[in-house]
Amino acid sequence: MKVDTLIINADLFTMQGDGVGYIDKGAVAIERGKIIEVGATEILKNNFEPEETIDATNKMVVPGFIDAHMHTHLSVIRGLAQDTKKWMHKGIGPFSDFITDAYAFPSSKMNILEGLASGTTTFGDYGNGMDDVASFIYKLGARGRLTTTVREVPEVLDQLQEEDLYPFEKAIGEKTLNANLDLIEKWHGKDNNRITTLLGPQAPDFLSTDLLMKIKKIAIEKDLKIHMHTTQAARETKQMVGRYNKRTIQYLDELNYLDERLIAVHMTDATNEEAKQLAESGATMTLCSGSIGIIRGEVPPVKAFLDAGGVSALGSDQAPGNNCNQIINEMKLTALFNKIKYDNPEVMPAWKVLRMATIEGAKAFGIGGEVGSIEKGKKADITFIDLASKAMLPVIKKPLRNHVPNLVYSARGEEVCRVMVDGKTLYLDNEFLTVDEDSIVKESQKLATELTSQITEEDIQITKGLEYMRENKL
Amino acid sequence: MKVDTLIINADLFTMQGDGVGYIDKGAVAIERGKIIEVGATEILKNNFEPEETIDATNKMVVPGFIDAHMHTHLSVIRGLAQDTKKWMHKGIGPFSDFITDAYAFPSSKMNILEGLASGTTTFGDYGNGMDDVASFIYKLGARGRLTTTVREVPEVLDQLQEEDLYPFEKAIGEKTLNANLDLIEKWHGKDNNRITTLLGPQAPDFLSTDLLMKIKKIAIEKDLKIHMHTTQAARETKQMVGRYNKRTIQYLDELNYLDERLIAVHMTDATNEEAKQLAESGATMTLCSGSIGIIRGEVPPVKAFLDAGGVSALGSDQAPGNNCNQIINEMKLTALFNKIKYDNPEVMPAWKVLRMATIEGAKAFGIGGEVGSIEKGKKADITFIDLASKAMLPVIKKPLRNHVPNLVYSARGEEVCRVMVDGKTLYLDNEFLTVDEDSIVKESQKLATELTSQITEEDIQITKGLEYMRENKL
Numbered sequence: 001m002k003v004d005t006l007i008i009n010a011d012l013f014t015m016q017g018d019g020v021g022y023i024d025k026g027a028v029a030i031e032r033g034k035i036i037e038v039g040a041t042e043i044l045k046n047n048f049e050p051e052e053t054i055d056a057t058n059k060m061v062v063p064g065f066i067d068a069h070m071h072t073h074l075s076v077i078r079g080l081a082q083d084t085k086k087w088m089h090k091g092i093g094p095f096s097d098f099i100t101d102a103y104a105f106p107s108s109k110m111n112i113l114e115g116l117a118s119g120t121t122t123f124g125d126y127g128n129g130m131d132d133v134a135s136f137i138y139k140l141g142a143r144g145r146l147t148t149t150v151r152e153v154p155e156v157l158d159q160l161q162e163e164d165l166y167p168f169e170k171a172i173g174e175k176t177l178n179a180n181l182d183l184i185e186k187w188h189g190k191d192n193n194r195i196t197t198l199l200g201p202q203a204p205d206f207l208s209t210d211l212l213m214k215i216k217k218i219a220i221e222k223d224l225k226i227h228m229h230t231t232q233a234a235r236e237t238k239q240m241v242g243r244y245n246k247r248t249i250q251y252l253d254e255l256n257y258l259d260e261r262l263i264a265v266h267m268t269d270a271t272n273e274e275a276k277q278l279a280e281s282g283a284t285m286t287l288c289s290g291s292i293g294i295i296r297g298e299v300p301p302v303k304a305f306l307d308a309g310g311v312s313a314l315g316s317d318q319a320p321g322n323n324c325n326q327i328i329n330e331m332k333l334t335a336l337f338n339k340i341k342y343d344n345p346e347v348m349p350a351w352k353v354l355r356m357a358t359i360e361g362a363k364a365f366g367i368g369g370e371v372g373s374i375e376k377g378k379k380a381d382i383t384f385i386d387l388a389s390k391a392m393l394p395v396i397k398k399p400l401r402n403h404v405p406n407l408v409y410s411a412r413g414e415e416v417c418r419v420m421v422d423g424k425t426l427y428l429d430n431e432f433l434t435v436d437e438d439s440i441v442k443e444s445q446k447l448a449t450e451l452t453s454q455i456t457e458e459d460i461q462i463t464k465g466l467e468y469m470r471e472n473k474l
Numbered sequence: 475m476k477v478d479t480l481i482i483n484a485d486l487f488t489m490q491g492d493g494v495g496y497i498d499k500g501a502v503a504i505e506r507g508k509i510i511e512v513g514a515t516e517i518l519k520n521n522f523e524p525e526e527t528i529d530a531t532n533k534m535v536v537p538g539f540i541d542a543h544m545h546t547h548l549s550v551i552r553g554l555a556q557d558t559k560k561w562m563h564k565g566i567g568p569f570s571d572f573i574t575d576a577y578a579f580p581s582s583k584m585n586i587l588e589g590l591a592s593g594t595t596t597f598g599d600y601g602n603g604m605d606d607v608a609s610f611i612y613k614l615g616a617r618g619r620l621t622t623t624v625r626e627v628p629e630v631l632d633q634l635q636e637e638d639l640y641p642f643e644k645a646i647g648e649k650t651l652n653a654n655l656d657l658i659e660k661w662h663g664k665d666n667n668r669i670t671t672l673l674g675p676q677a678p679d680f681l682s683t684d685l686l687m688k689i690k691k692i693a694i695e696k697d698l699k700i701h702m703h704t705t706q707a708a709r710e711t712k713q714m715v716g717r718y719n720k721r722t723i724q725y726l727d728e729l730n731y732l733d734e735r736l737i738a739v740h741m742t743d744a745t746n747e748e749a750k751q752l753a754e755s756g757a758t759m760t761l762c763s764g765s766i767g768i769i770r771g772e773v774p775p776v777k778a779f780l781d782a783g784g785v786s787a788l789g790s791d792q793a794p795g796n797n798c799n800q801i802i803n804e805m806k807l808t809a810l811f812n813k814i815k816y817d818n819p820e821v822m823p824a825w826k827v828l829r830m831a832t833i834e835g836a837k838a839f840g841i842g843g844e845v846g847s848i849e850k851g852k853k854a855d856i857t858f859i860d861l862a863s864k865a866m867l868p869v870i871k872k873p874l875r876n877h878v879p880n881l882v883y884s885a886r887g888e889e890v891c892r893v894m895v896d897g898k899t900l901y902l903d904n905e906f907l908t909v910d911e912d913s914i915v916k917e918s919q920k921l922a923t924e925l926t927s928q929i930t931e932e933d934i935q936i937t938k939g940l941e942y943m944r945e946n947k948l
Contacts, residue, residue, distance in 0.1 A: 017946060018945075019942075019945050019946035019947040020946060020947055020948065021946060022946055022948070075868075076868065077870070077876075078867070078868065078870075078876060078880060078884065079870070079876030079877075079879040079880040079883070079884070080870060080874050080876055082823070082824060082879040082883070083809075083819060083820055083823035083824060083879070084819060084820060085818070085819060085820055087819065107867075107868060110864065110867055110868075113864060114864040114865060117864060290810075293810045293813060293814055294809075294810065294813065294819065294883060295819055296819055297813035297814050297816065297817045297818050297819045297821065298814065298817060299814055319884070322883070322884075323865075323879060323880055323883040323884035324865050324883070324884040324885075324886070329886075333810065335557075335768075336764075336767045336768065336807065336811075337810075337814060339767060339768065339771035340767055340771050340772065340773055340811060340814060340815075341814075342771065343771045343772060344559070344771050345557060345558060345559060345561065345768065345769055345770055345771045346557055346558060346559055346938060347771065349556070349557035349938070349942065349947070350556060350557060351942060351947040351948065388915060388919075390584065390587060390588040390591060390915075391588060391797075391798050391887075393552070393581075393584055393915060393918060393919060393922075394550065394552065394581060394584075394918055394919045394921075394922030394923070395919065395922075396551070396552075396553070396554060396922060396923070396926050398926060398927070399926065399929050399930060399931050399933070399934055399940075399943070400554050400934070400936075400939050400940070400942075400943050400948055401943065401948040402551075402552060402553030402554055402948075403553075403948075404947075404948055405553040405556040405557070405797065405948070406552060406553040406797055409553070409556070409768060409796070409797040409798070410552065410553070410793070410796075410797035410798040411798075412798070412803075412886035412887050412888065413865075413886050413888070414886065414887070414888035441862060441864075441867060444867060444868055445867060445868045445869065447868075448867075448868030448869075448870060449868070449870070452870050452872060452873065453872070455873050456873060457873050459873070460873055460874070462874075464820060464823070465874045466873075466874070468493075468823065468825065468874075469873070469874050469875065471492075471493050472491060472493035472494060472495060472496055473493040473494055473823070473825040473878075474494070474496070474825065474874055474875040474876075474877070474878055474879070
């Protein structure tokens with residue numbers, strides 16, 4: 001049978017079954033962007049006549065990584081709100097007014113390339129200006145699963161104390177919901193579902209109950225998922241208790257918001273009991289270990305969530321406080337932070353976080369039927385890792401295989417040598433095949449310099465940052 | 475004045491003073507491997523006529539990183555003892571008999587290249603077969619500060635339970651001490667102190683009081699530092715209490731072992747009070763965040779140690795349980811693990827861990843007078859980071875600089891574009907200039923395959939590893 005592409009001789013980790021689904025000298029046949037057969041090279045070589053053969057000898061081949069939660073528009077201020085408490089109000093808050101779409105978008109592009117070059121194939125970007133991001137991801141050839149932020153709180157967080165209840169403005173809610181609906185209208189399902197969209201109420205404390213219920217109604221009508229920051233910090237709990245006299249999960253439960261439509265991001269301030277309640281409701285989770293570790297020094301209750309049968313994706317969140325946007329980093333930090341939290345090196349083994357980065361992540365993000373494993377009938381989103389990389393050497397196959405632990409604990413991103421979406425190679429040996437990296441880098445740098453040149457010391461509220469700048473500690 | 479090399483236009487982080495010692499458009503004049511002037515490019519360009527000019531425009535230039543604790547010989551089994559309790563006895567223990575010098579050395583070389591390519595200039599390797607390692611580092615041109623393991627415990631750990639007191643064999647002590655003395659005799663001070671050596675009693679529970687005292691006497695006579703694993707785990711504390719009825723720090727204190735000659739590695743099981751006692755004694759510390767996080771799920775009391783005025787280096791430890799050997803990773807994990815331990819994002823800011831990787835590390839490791847900062851009179855061990863790397867973009871200089879947070883929280887190692895030791899470039903744009911990487915990679919892989927082909931499932935005791943292998947989770 002004729003096919004477009006045959007990958008052969010791979011150290012193939014299909015993620016089929018409940019482990020990593022390893023096939024030695026594995027092969028994958030791809031036709032029109034879809035995987036039509038997976039198996040031994042010897043067999044597939046006999047059964048298929050490929051247009052293109054990709055010899056993956058000494059390559060670890062895995063499903064493309066799912067980054068289920070990013071705010072790429074914030075990468076224009078990567079590294080500017082660090083090592084500080086009150087990160088949201090006083091850290092990034094003061095910069096927010098300055099970051100218009102025109103400044104943010106070039107860095108968003110840079111950030112997406114950073115992820116792709118580290119093996120991410122699905123980008124769960126979340127913010128404003130998503131139409132531009134959608135166009136870029138569409139052109140790049142990657143998979144986008146995008147969300148517009150819907151909120152009723154004006155840009156005044158930097159003027160508030162954390163104990164002040166946020167003001168709500170109905171007009172902002174209408175405007176942002178309309179932007180979300182426009183995104184959905186224009187992009188949802190584009191190019192055979194390569195670009196899809198979600199509804200994005202920012203967080204239970206950022207919009208009124210009315211608007212939250214309106215969004216839920218739309219979600220049901222349009223059959224969409226709801227991508228929402230949920231119990232993201234003690235700060236949110238204070239708002240919820242102050243306004244409704246109840247904690248987030250109880251509030252959402254009473255609104256019938258806890259079901260398989262909800263993707264709850266962060267869960268930082270959830271108790272183990274609340275995590276369990278969420279898992280049992282069918283809602284899924286997105287864990288952003290790096291960003292929550294850096295900006296809060298906390299480890300969300302993902303173990304309690306998984307133990308209760310929940311499914312969680314990984315997300316890289318935002319650059320002024322993660323600071324990198326790539327999933328290999330998230331796998332490593334998720335494994336390590338949880339070992340430390342539970343004082344137990346057997347907690348969160350490598351295979352478990354690799355599943356969260358691939359098949360579990362795809363399920364949690366609502367695209368488990370299409371991607372997340374290398375499996376007959378799924379789309380060919382595939383990441384290749386060069387096993388001759390210094391961090392992956394030596395490669396050992398018996399008596400134990402060391403690929404998965406070394407990918408999680410040793411690899412850094414640069415080992416990724418090929419990234420494919422819908423069967424099409426987008427990145428190969430440090431080159432992007434569909435966009436011009438150089439011009440994106442230059443534009444991103446130029447606009448970041450222009451943006452930050454407008455910001456003075458007086459605008460900044462991150463006390464630690466200014467103190468460090470004055471003391472020559474930055 | 476004529477000089478060998480002039481580095482110009484750098485975003486220069488000298489680490490002078492108590493911060494990061496930043497100089498915009500900085501320059502460094504180097505003559506015969508030594509830094510003879512540091513300052514503004516405009517001024518130094520007028521004062522020096524260089525043989526070679528290195529234009530460091532858009533490069534972050536920092537002192538070469540100090541990796542004060544490595545066991546490169548174990549990298550031949552990278553990734554084989556993971557996600558398991560009883561790592562030392564049941565994890566790497568069963569492999570130990572198989573790892574002869576002939577198998578270990580090629581992987582040691584690979585491992586040292588991994589570190590160099592990530593900006594490490596000083597390699598604190600610790601193990602057996604150090605003569606070969608010294609020869610390789612000498613040839614490579616890097617800085618070696620090497621230690622032979624001295625112990626009296628035979629290779630029987632995998633046959634013991636953790637509660638059994640280790641047997642001591644005097645003959646093993648004599649043999650290993652002689653090997654340590656041979657290393658010192660042959661290498662200490664070689665090439666104008668580029669290779670130096672230390673005394674290496676493995677840990678207080680691995681040799682008798684007599685041998686420990688003998689080593690201390692030699693240290694004083696020869697004016698050498700003692701590089702010793704100290705309170706490295708609860709396992710050690712059990713041995714000490716079982717044998718001497720006291721904890722490690724009290725035992726060492728009574729032996730007058732706590733002074734500026736001691737470099738105490740790990741300190742995992744030390745209380746904050748013991749960490750303070752150690753700091754006040756003048757002893758220094760080496761912290762291996764990555765390895766202790768992975769193999770024990772613990773965060774050593776480095777904050778208590780630093781708060782009490784102690785000085786600590788960073789170390790990458792060993793590959794079957796870290797798994798990478800590079801200091802950018804150690805900076806990041808040190809900052810993050812401590813934020814989490816103290817539930818406080820302001821703990822261990824980026825500048826502090828960068829100091830541990832450079833100037834504080836050099837001081838803790840006993841070479842603070844020679845390297846660790848870019849400073850007149852010091853040796854020119856310098857690492858260049860490409861600011862056009864995806865993980866470092868955009869570069870911002872005002873109102874806050876973002877170089878240091880992005881190096882610590884975002885960079886992964888591949889951003890290192892040039893590494894210089896004693897003023898000589900050893901690594902440039904992915905190429906090693908003094909050794910042939912290809913042949914080292916091939917040899918390392920070949921011998922690792924040969925080694926592991928001798929090991930059967932029956933030899934392995936890592937229950938989790940075998941279980942995972944059978945369940946297709948590796």
